[in-house]
Amino acid sequence: MNYSLNSIPDRVAKPRESGYTMAMDKGLSIRETEDFLEVAGDYVDIVKLGWATSYVVPNLQKKLDVYKAAGIPVYFGGTLFEAFIVRNQFDDYRRVLDKYEMTFAEVSDGSLEMVHEDKCQYIRTLSEQVTVLSEVGSKDDQKIIPPYMWIRLMQAELDAGAWKVIGEAREGGNVGLFRSTGEVRSGLVEEILTKIPFEKILWEAPQKSQQVWFIKLLGTNVNLGNIAPSEVVPLETIRLGLRGDTFNDFLNLEKPC
Amino acid sequence: MNYSLNSIPDRVAKPRESGYTMAMDKGLSIRETEDFLEVAGDYVDIVKLGWATSYVVPNLQKKLDVYKAAGIPVYFGGTLFEAFIVRNQFDDYRRVLDKYEMTFAEVSDGSLEMVHEDKCQYIRTLSEQVTVLSEVGSKDDQKIIPPYMWIRLMQAELDAGAWKVIGEAREGGNVGLFRSTGEVRSGLVEEILTKIPFEKILWEAPQKSQQVWFIKLLGTNVNLGNIAPSEVVPLETIRLGLRGDTFNDFLNLEKPC
Amino acid sequence: MNYSLNSIPDRVAKPRESGYTMAMDKGLSIRETEDFLEVAGDYVDIVKLGWATSYVVPNLQKKLDVYKAAGIPVYFGGTLFEAFIVRNQFDDYRRVLDKYEMTFAEVSDGSLEMVHEDKCQYIRTLSEQVTVLSEVGSKDDQKIIPPYMWIRLMQAELDAGAWKVIGEAREGGNVGLFRSTGEVRSGLVEEILTKIPFEKILWEAPQKSQQVWFIKLLGTNVNLGNIAPSEVVPLETIRLGLRGDTFNDFLNLEKPC
Secondary structure (H helix, E strand, O other), X not given: OOOOOOOOOOOOOOOOOOOOEEEEEOOOOHHHHHHHHHHHOOOOOEEEEOOOHXXXXXXXXXXXXXXXXXXXXXXXXXHHHHHHHHOOOHHHHHHHHHHOOOOEEEEOOOOOOOOHHHHHHHHHHHHOOOEEEEEEOOOOOOOOOOHHHHHHHHHHHHHOOOOEEEEOOOOOOXXXXXXXXXXXXXXXXXXXXXXXXXXXXXXXXXXXXXHHHHHHHHOOOOOEEEEOXXXXXXXXXXXXXXXXXXXXXXXXXXXXX | OOOOOOOOOOOOOXXXXXXXXXXXXXXXXXXXXXXXXXXXXXXXXXXXXXXXXHHHOOOHHHHHHHHHHOOOOEEEOHHHHHHHHHOOOHHHHHHHHHHOOOOEEEEOOOOOOOOHHHHHHHHHHHHOOOEEEEEEOOOOOOOXXXXXXXXXXXXXXXXOOOOEEEEOOOOOOOOOOEOOOOOEOHHHHHHHHOOOOHHHEEEEOOOHXXXXXXXXXXXXXXXXXEEOHHHHHHHHHHHOOOOHHHOOOOOOOOOOO | OOOOOOOOOOOOOOOOOOOOEEEEEOXXXXXXXXXXXXXXXXXXXXXXXXXXXXXXXXXXXXHHHHHHHOOOOEEEXXXXXXXXXXXXXXXXXXXXXXXXXOOEEEEXXXXXXXXXXXXXXXXXXXXXXXXXXXXXXXXXXXXXXXXXXXXXXXXXXXXXXXXXXXEOOOOOOOOOOEOOOOOEOHHHHHHXXXXXXXXXXXXXXXXXXXXXXXXXXXXXXXXXXXXXXXXXXXXXXXXXXXXXXXXXXXXXXXXXX
């Protein structure tokens, strides 16, 4: 850090299992990727190329090279997995992962109907090839999954080999974990945490108010995702109690005044 | 594209009359312009320098050179035309178009009152010099134009020589075609389409929900405008059914599962 | 300017006491800083490194060098001052200001409780070292300060040596001067202006509708702050009556039609 402040909350150091920040790249140029890493490379743990943007961006290989050189792993959004599945092209998907030397992949069913045992089988199969993040929650704001079902799905996916499970929110933060207004379904989150270990969950939380809510509830080292590249530094200050929103939440350790 | 997916909707290839994406540049630097074109140059058809930003940006000529080298035509926002008209400086405006070797221009009346025959005369006159886009709709959210009048205005402006007519929405997407909440005036759009050919209309649709609405109604190759530079790639994925919002809208062609 | 338009409102030239634009940098890279200055360097008067982002960004010294070379002064957000105060590290804060050769500093109490005489004492002390901007208003949307108290606080802080007083709004524009919806507390603003000189106040107004409101009320040369870097050029066009929002507000001088 650039200067010394006392009583700053302890951040787990990278590489880490908690305190994880996942950023979403939905089409950065090479220079923008370099700029993002210059500013936020110390704070971001993994980058998702949002949904199927990797299909259309003309700089895919070069961008993957930039992230690799910086030691930041990258994965394709779950919607890309689903786009291959709905077309009966799962083997093609595995070849794409190989072609680009991907080390992580997401398995999700946010945009299609999938028998859950099939989803778990995809997790098992892909786990032999890459580290799997699986996602629970629909992108359809009309499909409300009750808390006991979130827990059952998450546990089964971890048992099938998922490294972490992701709570769905989309880029907008208005489905899945959140109401259409962006408000957190707080009872859902609290009930999930009675059964699934804190560090195994990556909460999508693109809006600042959502990030603040999770940090107030779960502390500095909660895993958060779908963070816009320009919001990684602001998020880090919220984690450290250095923005108005959490300014008074980390001072009780040794409050000096 | 970077890999193969079956059953992707057919996009008309550039140069094209439909499937047009118009992006709005409201003050990009030279490097940002280059970055935008690196990522989205294959998907954007034309760029508008928003309203009168071209008056104040210090890099105007150099930026026009960058777009020209990439083969992307550029035009000044309609508010600039209106700023010259309201000052009785139409001839000066024509000289500005010449000075910067502009090949497109917009004629609009979103911020002032203009007799419609005068507007049509400006379209006729400018059509001798450049390709004219004309815009219908007020920037004032209190001025509601009924559907039959939208149709009459659009037809008269096409008859006067406009290449395409633009449906007003502003950068925010909250006037003209849309209610102040951003919701589409869907009855208006559907009525317009009973009379004005699909490919002659460029719909301003800066918000994602608005883009999705038009693509669901009018398909992959609808003309959309006022797209932020960073949203051109996301829009392209929505057009291709590769984002959650339209994932299930283009699969019925030869749905494999 | 790139071409000539008649009847453009007079902007006070830089360096200036009114017509000030303060932009907020919350973690730009070096290239992004250069790009920002390429486009908006002629229009921005001062830059705030938002809240305590200066603690975590890895490019702090180099970025300060870029701003210095462009002649744009920079200051750390008030929350950083408060973070030092709440830890009893005021002397450390003064050393940080020296280390980075800062010429401006902000004194605020938006996130903590501070006896007002103590705040004024900090203003007096820091005024010996730097030019002080002091800020009035809470970041807590539940803490409503009545107008007479805003005036009393602002006057006392100016008397203590503050160069200008800032009206609080945060990055979001939803506290202090504004209701949680972003709507201006217009009675508050008008009452403040009966007592505090126009040019001594810097109004935080991050949302476009807020900028428009102030420019319509107070004219081209109102001091506005918390402007996102990419919004400085758009704001300049609003100040000049060259965007739809203020198009008709500056034409009555010598209205030609």
